Amino acid sequence: MPTFTWSAFFEFIGKGFTAIVAAVGAWWAFEKWRKRDEHFPRMYFEVTANFLGLQDGQMIVEVVAALENKGVVPLTIKNLDFKLRGIHSHDRVEIGDESIRRQVNFPRLIAEGKFIPATWAYSFIYPGVRTEYNFVAAIPADISFIRVQADFEYLTSGRSHHAAKIYKLPSTDSQSGDTQSA
CATH class of the missing domain: 1.20.5 (Single alpha-helices involved in coiled-coils or other helix-helix interfaces)
Incomplete structure (x- = not known):
């Protein structure tokens, strides 16, 4: 014992x-x-437009989607797309229906495209990294306001994320094509 x-x-x-x-x-x-939810990416997503100047009666614009991974796991995305819509300078301002939450309607589709090439299955952003994707488009000179919207899907969950911004097109010097602050 x-x-x-x-x-x-x-x-x-x-x-x-x-x-x-x-x-x-x-x-x-x-x-x-x-x-x-630390296994899910935390990120900052913004879409912007840079007005470059007038050429052949159209405003050349660079649409930029910026994604910054602020989490601790890599961010993998697919279908990073954008739409550029506008209001013609002679259009009446119209309020949209419930599908756009009764906001001002931008009736003219100017451009749409993909930031990620169709040959890529996905794109990724490591933690702490900011990545910018761009697309160059042309806006007819008679458009006064634009709405640029970008969307992407998370690769694994299929959930989506959206960002949008409204711009007034800058006035231009018709002789030189230089843009002026509006």
């Missing part, structure tokens, strides 16, 4: 306490990971 010693008793209590603390710590870390 084993003999009882206080040192063996406290050693047993210490090992038991250590095992309990380790189990609670592992559970807490898992719950924190699950609730913060």
Whole structure:
């Protein structure tokens, strides 16, 4: 029959306490990971338009989609597309229906395209990296306002993300084609 010693008793209590603390710590870390959704990318997404100048009666514009991965896992995306819509300078301002939440309607489709080539299955952005995709288009000179919208899908979940911005086309010097601040 084993003999009882206080040192063996406290050693047993210490090992038991250590095992309990380790189990609670592992559970807490898992719950924190699950609730913060750290396995899902956190990102910043913006779409912009850079007006370059007038050429052959059309405004050359660079549409830029900027994605910055602010999370801890790589961001993989597919179908990074854009639409460039406009309002002609002679169009009446019309409010759209519920499909656009009763916002001002931009009725003219000027351009649409893909930032990611069709030959790529997907694109990725590592954590802490900002990537810009661009597309160059031409806007007819009689368009006064544009709405540029970009959308992409996450590769694995199929969920989508959207960004949009409205611009007034800059006035131009008809002689030189230089754009002026509006």
